[in-house]
Amino acid sequence: MKSFLAVLTVVATIVVIWYLACIPMNIKGVLDAAERAEEQVMPATAKERRNASALGLVAKNTFAINRVWSVERPRLPAPHQVAQELWKTTVQKKITSKRSLIYHGQVTLSATLLGFVIGTGLGILLAVGIVHSKVMDMSVMPWAIVSQTIPIIALAPMIIVVLYSIGVQGIIPKAIISAYLSFFPVVVGMVKGLRSPDAMQLDLLKTYSASTSQGFWKLRLPSSMPYLFASLKIGIAASLVGAIVGELPTGAVAGLGARLLAGSYYGQTVQIWSALFAAAILAALLVALLGFIERNVLQRMGMSA
Template structure:
């Protein structure tokens, strides 16, 4: 009960700050429309002057404050505007409609899951090689670290252009970008996990004359699972970001990234914010699924309560 109250308190504080912040951001546009509708603005023409801050305009025109929360194309949409847009584009639209956020979320989710599967598999294979080979540890790991220093927004167009030039289109380019972002957390977490058994445990396996394969399957792999699942939570979120970024350079017509692009082209800030919230909700669901899987697997293996 206390935790629920704490969460609700934080949400209410965020909503209050959001509503307050929307006033100075939207007041100039609201007053301009109000002036055109015959409303007196104090001082006259103030909405057109750049030397007057939004707070001053709001203080001089308190009657216009409700208008800032009802702008059709606000600079910062109010929370209820985003909530209404989410409701209309998820519940009131058919999932097959190209105006449905469910449809766009599914397009992005498909690339996310494919990229996550590729990135996770690649990360695990590299981690196993790094742990068992000093050559790979000295060569592959530094390059894996360096690869993450390149901004994905700069790398994504290059990947897409190269893949398009060899005829690879559709979901694959986005999945490659997702895999690029998701493999690194898996590599780092898996390497840490595979090396987590202490000297006493490895010596015990040597006492039993266990082979490297037996040591891997019976000691190192089970010990690495908590680390693996922790990295998978980061990886699935990063994979979603990669899928969205991969939709931006291509001018895609479907996906949450395409929804963001369309909103920016036509100045539909409410649409942009609703797509952002849809992405955040989707990421939360994916991380939650990984967390549930983690609890079930570790409980069955006796590694968690």
Template sequence: MSARGMASRAAMSGGGGSAFPVAVVVLGILAVWYVAAVALNSAWALDQAGRDGVTLSARELVADTWSQERPRLPAPHQVAVELWNTTVAMPVTSKRSLIYHAWITLSATLAGFVLGTGLGILLAVGIVHDRTTNASVMPWVIASQTVPILAIAPMIIVVLASVGVAGLLPKALISMYLSFFPVVVGMVKGFRSPETMLLDQMRTWNASPAQTFWKLRWPAALPYLFASLKVAVAASLVGAIIGELPTGAVAGLGARMLTGSYYGQTVQIWSALMMASILAATLVGLIGLAERLTARAMGGRA
């Protein structure tokens, strides 16, 4: 076999090898999910059958637990059908479309993510370059994350509403609150990652602090930046959803979950959760793509 054929075969086998464990994990999660649906929904099915004087066989019990209108835990196929009906089979402009609600949440997520990333980088620059900032700001940055977001979110919304600020900005600020912390921690680590020998070399070349920052510290911090951004964007999405809960919002994934909880529509709640997961995975994937493109542009291994 030629070298090219061997390389192609190795690449194909490598791709299949990486996909197989993922498939096994997904199938395992689905199996556990289906079993849990039977366990949690069987009590209601047996109670209804007892009232009707009917004895359910094992097969009938399983079928009933996987098809209830308001189950305690919906089966995976029920969530998949609801996702299909509220995305592909529903006009995007409809208030029942999950794409419509996802866009409302995404707008707050991206606004908070941009604000949190900018704030995190600025704080990291100050912490690394100024000892006073390091001693005074860093403890407060860490302490800020000890306060539960569920306690802060209503306060932010009420205070801003009292001065006439509502809509996107309060949710964006809550998202920023959650997303700036991983950026601060990651970038401080990244800016401090260059070895002392390299910093001494820059001093030998009489480089200014700005030149040292842009030519040495910033390139060294890029891997830490992208790793932090992946965590920050997921946290920002969580913040946007939490920001929708105490406001009585009528649009957004958080509002969709809240409405489902009011009326016991667990399938609606789970479909909104799955949509949020898909949205988070997409955002993290886009950051990963930007990371690979940046590495390739800088001559690294993409």
């Protein structure tokens, strides 16, 4: 109960700060709109203009405060505007509709999962090689670290152009970008996990004349499971980011990245924020699913999650 109240307090604080931030962000546009409307209905005589100006000052400020949370194209949309857009584009739209965030989320999710599988498989294989080979440890690991210093926003267009030039289109370029972001956490976590058994455990296996493969399957791999799942949670979120980034340079018409692009083109900030929240919710669901799998796997192995 205390943890729930703590989370609720943090969320309420963020929402209040968000509403307050809307005032300085949106007030200028609201006041400009109010002035244009006032000029259109301004009385003809000077006396009438003075009276209208004196009486209308308070009304203008009140109008601005009331309108600052309901601007059609705000600089910063209010929380209820984002929530309404999410409801409208998820519940009130058919899944097959091009305006449905569920439809766009499915497109991004497919590239995310494919890239995650590729990145996880590559990361595990590299980790196994690094742990069992001093040469790979000295050569591959530094390159894996250096690869993450390249900004993905600069690398993604290069990958897409190269793949397009050889006829590879569709989901594959996005999946490769997702795999690029997700493999590194898996490599680091898996290497740490495979090296987690202490010297006494390794010496005990040698005492029983266990082979390298037996040591891997019976000791190193089970010991690495907590580390692996921790890195998978990071990797799945990174994979989702990679899929979205991969949709941006292609001018995609489907996917959460496409919704971000469309909102940017037409100045629909509410659409942009709703797509961002949809991506965050999707990432949270994927991490929660991995957490559920982790608890079940570790319990069956006699470990605590």
